[in-house]
Amino acid sequence: MRKISGILLTLIVGVLLVYGTFDLPKFADPKQPASIYLSPKYIEEIINETAVPNMVTAILADYRGYDTMFETAVIFTAGLAVMMLLRRDK
């Protein structure tokens, strides 16, 4: 019984999530909100604002620097986790 209710719940949530995707903009749609004002601003302003010719680096390390900081922290945590798991009996 619990298995059946679990499967039903999973199916219902899955159908709801798929239904929710119908409202999302189409893949690579030039009229979606992110492409209307955010991407052109980055493409036009990055070389003036940061002097970095590579847009990917500028977004990764400057505009989204907070994100990259925690990516580094995730890698650091992975290393710590391996150390704590394997070096325990000392």
Next chain:
Amino acid sequence: MVQKIDDIIIQKTSRLMIPFMQLYSLYVLVHGHGSPGGGFQGGCVLAASFILMVFAFDIEFLKKKFSERNLLLFCCIGVFIYVGTGFLCILLGGKFLDYSFLSKILPCTPIMARYYGMAIIETGVQITVMAVMVSILLDLATVGNLE
């Protein structure tokens, strides 16, 4: 456990390749501003050179260069450089990770300060990625008995 192998072809080829891999990783790091590259990629290439060292020679060879303590220290130094740059920007009057305020201590304009700020944090990322990858390899290969 990693067994010691004595294959002269692998060892001589590695001897030739490892310096170029390490130099190339620095190139990927500093040239990340103009071409694909950056801290994550450069750190992986740098770690791959040390991993090749383990495969071609012996694991003791690398353990002499990286002690348990130094590896953990390198992991922390990388994250510290990144977060420390962020807090330095706060101390200089800006927001967290707003590199343009680094121009107060670097001899350059605020725009170039953002350029150099990115270079600084990518260096931190490179150090952390390299140390974590080498540390995971050594831990797994020696089952935690690094010393």
